[in-house]
Amino acid sequence: MTTFPTAPDVRATPEGILWEPSGRWVRGRTGEVTVVDSRHPLLVWEPGVPVPLYAFPREDVREDLLRPAKNPRTGTHTGSRIFYDLDVDGDVLENAAWTFPADDLAGHVAFEWFRRVGRGLDHWYEEAEEIFVHPRDPHKRVDAIPSGRHVRVEIDGVLVADTHRPVLLFETGLPTRYYIPREDVRLDLLEATDHSTGCPYKGTAAYWSWRGEGDATDVPPNVVWSYPEPLPAVGAVKDLLAFYNEAVDITVDGTRIERPVTPFTRTLSDKSPT
Incomplete structure (x- = not known):
C-alpha cells in the first residue's frame, strides 16, 4: 500500500538539507526527450534557499544521457559530490544534474530547471500539469x-x-x-x-x-x-x-x-x- 507524506515526514541531514518524500508523479524533459519520469521523487530544500527542488531515484533517470561534467560547478548545491552534463543527441547541457553528499539522498539525482537558472531541463510536469521555475511547495498556500x-x-x-x-x-x-x-x-x-x-x-x-x-x-x-x-x-x-x-x-x-x-x-x- 502506498503511503503519502505528512508534515512530520520532513527530515534534516547533517549538511542542513531538508527533504521529504513526495506522492506526486513528476516528469522532466529537454525538448521532446523525457529525461526523468518518477512516481517516487523527493522534495529537497537547500540551506538558505526558499524554494524546493526535486531529487529522483536513479532508476527513474535516463542515466545513459548523463556524462561526468567537464567543468563541474564546485561550491554549489550544498557540497554536491558529482555533477553531470546531459548529452541528448550531441546537444550537451553542462552541469544539468548532480548528486548531494547527504547519505539520506544517496542514490538520487537532482536536475536544474531552465526557467529558474537559465540551464537544465526546460519542461516539467506534476501529474498532468506543466509547472514552471521550481516545484510547488506543499507547505505553502x-x-x-x-x-x-x-x-x-x-x-x-x-x-x-x-x-x-x-x-x-x-x-x-x-x-x-x-x-x-x-x-x-x-x-x-x-x-x-x-x-x-x-x-x-x-x-x-x-x-x-x-x-x-x-x-x-x-x-x-x-x-x-x-x-x-x-x-x-x-x-x-x-x-x-x-x-x-x-x-x-x-x-x-x-x-x-x-x-x-x-x-x-x-x-x-x-x-x-x-
Missing part, C-alpha cells in the same frame, strides 16, 4: 479571494488605480497582493514591456512599466504585472493588474500600507525585477 475592500494605488503621488472590487492574493511568506480590474487602472500611465516571468502557483505573467507623471527614474521598471492565463487555482486574478507593494503606495480602506521588505526589494532597487 496561495489563495486568490475576491474582496470588497477599497484599494487605491499611487506612484509618485499620482493616483494610478482606485477600486472597490479587488482580488486579494494571499501567498505564504509574501505580502498580500492586490489585483485590480483594468477598468479601475490608469492604463494610459503604463507601458507594456516584453518582460515575463513564470510562477509554479500562478502561471506566466506579463508586465508594464510606469510612464506617467513625476520622476520616472525613481520607479523601477516592470512594476505592474498580470496573468492573462493563470493556473486554475488562482483563476480569479485573470487579466487583473497588481503592483509591487515594495515600490508603490497602496491604501486599503483608508489606511496606507507600509512598503514591505521582501526578496523582491533588492531586485526592484536594482531596477531589474524577476
